[in-house]
Amino acid sequence: MTPQDAFISIRNVDKYFGSFQAINNVSIDIGHGEFFSLLGSSGCGKTTLLRMLAGFENPSSGEILIDGQPMTDVPPHLRPVNMVFQNYAIFPHLNVLDNIAYGLRRQKLSKAKVNTMVDEMLDLIKLPGYGNRKATELSGGQRQRVALARALILRPKVLLLDEPLGALDKQLREQMQLELRELQRTVGITFVFVTHDQEEALTLSDRIAVMSRGEVLQLDTPTGLYERPVSREVASFIGTMNFFDGRVTGSDATGMTVDAAGLGSLHIPGPKRAFTDGDTVHVALRPERFELAAEAPAGESGHARGVVRNAAYLGERSHYYVELEGVEAPVAVSAQNGIGGSFSVTEGSPVWLKWHNEAAVVLRPE
């Protein structure tokens, strides 16, 4: 995505509240029709960035463009955006129809036209026939769908969503995630979604900006973030990661060789990277990239001998912690159950850990 192709372009934006810098030189380009998420822990600046897109805050410096237009002097109600909040922002004293039609009142449309538009929205959010229901007679998930319909009926080019599923319990939240993704595909407009829940961001998004302390740490697809994190901070924030201290011992056009504590010498294939011999690095491997075996594996994949310190059966998967010589923290291993061929592993069992070197990510220490 280049700034020229972008539907939303955030360019070198800083935001200060007094002397506190909440956003530090952020540049993000978002494509038309993308489901884009801002992901990060509390206080990292996601809401501030969203509020600047909505026009409730102005950047201290830098520029925001939407659909090619600079937004600097454009007030919130004249921006082609609408926002949905976490806490069911619908009016409790109005029924569903009046809630959804609320934003249309300024447009002086006929009653018949409004009713048709609301009915279309009720179909879209899968609540047909709910127009006369009182807002207080809706479940949490239904209220949030009404809030979405109320924002979408104004036909914004961009929908800004600030943790809209945050108040829902886990099961409903997962169901609403699927619905939200389907809804976004149906309406085809750009969604900018704020969440601190990495699983939610991975499930929903085309691309994600991982934020920390007002900065973007990495902007990538869900697969890119999970498989190729650029730093230890991103690797730990998205899923679980094992880290091994290492040192680069050689590199050429086919990849590089790293000596890693507990794992031995690994040749990691790939293009030549910005490391030189002798560099101190972290080798990172996800729990599901390890396999447990009773016997020493033959062949080219990496292997090391260890002892199971903890085994937990979780139905679909089992989780293990395996102690390796020369590694302080036990290695987290996650194995799928029921695919056959697994052997019984109990706490205290000696095991072999297997992995493929190409699954390893080499990171600089922070």
Ligand SMILES: Nc1ncnc2c1ncn2[C@@H]1O[C@H](COP(=O)(O)OP(=O)(O)OP(=O)(O)O)[C@@H](O)[C@H]1O
């Ligand atoms: N109006 C304000 N005045 C002063 N500081 C603010 C203001 N708004 C936000 N901040 C500060 O800016 C930082 C970023 O806040 P922001 O609300 O963007 O974080 P967030 O990532 O959305 O967090 P959360 O998930 O908790 O909502 C925080 O340290 C917050 O205290």
